[in-house]
Amino acid sequence: MSRLKRVLIVVTVVVAVIALALGGGALWLYSDAKVSTVGSTEFDNELSVPPLAKSTVTSDGTRVFDLTMQAGEKEFRAGKKTPTWGFNGDYLGPTLRAARGEKVAVKVRNKLGEASTVHWHGMHLPAKMDGGPHQMVAPGATWRPHWKVDQPAATLWYHPHPHGKTEKHVQRGLAGMFLLDDAAADRLALPKKYGVDDLPVIVQDVRFDGSKFDHGHKMMQDTGFLGDRTMVNGTLDPYKEVGDELVRLRLLNGSTARIYDFGFSDDREFALIGTDGGLLEKAARMDRIRLSPGERAEIVVHMKPGERTVLRSFPHDSFGDFWQKRFAGGDDSFDVLQLRAKKTLRDSPELPGALGELEVPDGSDSVRGRFFGLLTSGINGKKMAMDRIDETVTRGTAETWTVRNEHSTPHNFHVHDVQFRVLEVDGKQPPPSLRGAKDTVFVPAHATVKLAMRFEGPADPDTPYMYHCHLLYHEDLGMMGQFVVVEKGEKAGKVRTPHSHAGH
Known part of the structure; x- marks a missing residue:
């Protein structure tokens, strides 16, 4: 009996040690999964604004753009080069811009070492021009999609869509905005000076040590890659000095898996004026806007002379159980972009009471x-x-x-x-x-x-x-x-x- 008792004691101790180790490991994983950059972001880099893409117009009125997918290197931090992919450059791509009623064509060259695609996300166009996984562009090849723009003014974007490899291609930097204009939106008194009071804001999360991106998936995460910091337009710790009372931010969640709940550090209200497909019927006042990967929102924020505020992503509870909330990023928070108002600001007209009419069905037909x-x-x-x-x-x-x-x-x-x-x-x-x-x-x-x-x-x-x-x-x-x-x-x-x- 004495020997049996000793064996039972040893077994009990071993089981207890294993249970404590497993419990401690689970607690460590749970605690380590929460991420926050609130209060620790220096905002010491001026926001990069993607250039407007150059284009030519042919004799039949077609607006032609040139995009080249290429590998490169970018110094996100001075002195440390990171291997990247981009369109017409080392990371991300230029902003394409066209108007409703225009015929457009894009000459897409692939100078990468593997096949990829360019999908025009949000665009109404023929299936053969869509840029999905059936329109692969081989290394060294050129694809020439063309279509007529027939939809309202909106903030769209473009990115690769190769079957089974989209996450990797987007993470490496292949993305850009495609802005559409129309006569009705042009007549509205909205901020519309690109790069001045009308800012593209492409938000991506990264894990970055200054010399490489880490694109692996953390343990316990089944949503995909989740980073521990954010970039805007490829800029780490960005700030933007603004000189107008009203500033329009074209928010794009360019991340591959992370869901953001955007607001401002001082909880100020902003006006939502547009979603993925264009302007709302009228502006909606709010202090949070949730965007999952691929979604866009156009918001207008009011600035006062000399003040600063931070675009922030807040924790949110739209993930179901506590486990998913922690490991899918619902508990995370990020300081994304600092806006710095000049001491003297240009007057901005009040937002229009009516913005447009929705051209989407209401379900009745x-x-x-x-x-x-x-x-x-x-x-x-x-x-x-x-x-x-x-x-x-x-x-x-x-x-x-x-x-x-x-x-x-x-x-x-x-x-x-x-x-x-x-x-x-x-x-x-x-x-x-x-x-x-x-x-x-x-x-x-x-x-x-x-x-x-x-x-x-x-x-x-x-x-x-x-x-x-x-x-x-x-x-x-x-x-x-x-x-x-x-x-x-x-x-x-x-x-x-x-x-x-x-x-x-």
């Missing part, structure tokens, strides 16, 4: 509904297959899509080619931040959203558009599907094997 269940393993139980058409829609018709997040991991949902109206969030009217035209929407754990959209074509039964989670790690795992637009009575064709373009 939807001819059918569809359901999309979101799981990291796939959509509606299916993993992405390049040769499978998942949905077929008829040109000229509107539909209502119901999208449900079927587990506790955060997701969002992006649909190519169309802008949609959010009709409901969990059976209720959407908040003001979701009442504009959207192409990407956050879908928290176990949440359900209803979306109304119209498919204008052109019809192409053989070339699909994508719908997918825009947390890019999830997209790369296969959380994506394909739809084609057909004429009434026409059936979907057979998807052609993707090939790399040498020209188009």
Whole structure:
């Protein structure tokens, strides 16, 4: 009995030590997962503003841009060079700008060591010009998409979309804004001097030691890459001196997995004037705006002479359980960009009472509904297959899509080619931040959203558009599907094997 007692004591001690070690390890992982740069950001680098892309206009009125995907090096910190990718430079790309009604063409050259694509996120255009995984551009090759701009003024963007590699390509720096103008927006008294009182704000999170990016995924994180600091337009610790009373910030969540809850350090209100697809019907006052990867928001902030305020991302509780909130970034906070007002500011006119009319359907003329269940393993139980058409829609018709997040991991949902109206969030009217035209929407754990959209074509039964989670790690795992637009009575064709373009 004495020997048995000693054995039991030893076993008990060993089990207790293991339990304490596991518990301590779990506690350390949980504590270490929380990130904050609030109060520690120096704001010692002037914000870089991407240049407006040069263009030429051909005899038939087509505006032509040139974009080159290339590898390079950038000194994010003086004296330390980081390998990067960019468009027409070492990191990110220029801002393309065109007007409604214009014909545009882009000469896309690939000088990388591997194939990639350029997707025009938020743009209505033919499927063959969309830049999804079926329009790969081989190393050394050139792709020439062209289309006519036929949508309202908006803040869009462009980025790669190679199947299985999108997260890596975007992280390395391949992204840029594409701004659309129209006559109605031009007439409005809004801040519109690019780089002065109208600022592009591309926010990305990084883990960065001065010589390289670390793109690995931390333990316990199933959302994808999450960094421990942010950059704006490729600038670490950025500030921007402004000289106008009203400043328009075109916010783009260019991160691959992180969800931000933007506001200001002094909790001041701002005016939301636009979402993904363009201007709201009227400005909405608020002090927070949540953006998941790929979403955009245009906000206007009022500045007083000589003051400073910080654009901040606050902790938020839209992740479901406490575990996801901690490990998916819901507890994190970042000081993103400091605005410094000059001692004397130019007067700005008051914001207009009315901004525009939404050109997205309200659900009343939807001819059918569809359901999309979101799981990291796939959509509606299916993993992405390049040769499978998942949905077929008829040109000229509107539909209502119901999208449900079927587990506790955060997701969002992006649909190519169309802008949609959010009709409901969990059976209720959407908040003001979701009442504009959207192409990407956050879908928290176990949440359900209803979306109304119209498919204008052109019809192409053989070339699909994508719908997918825009947390890019999830997209790369296969959380994506394909739809084609057909004429009434026409059936979907057979998807052609993707090939790399040498020209188009």
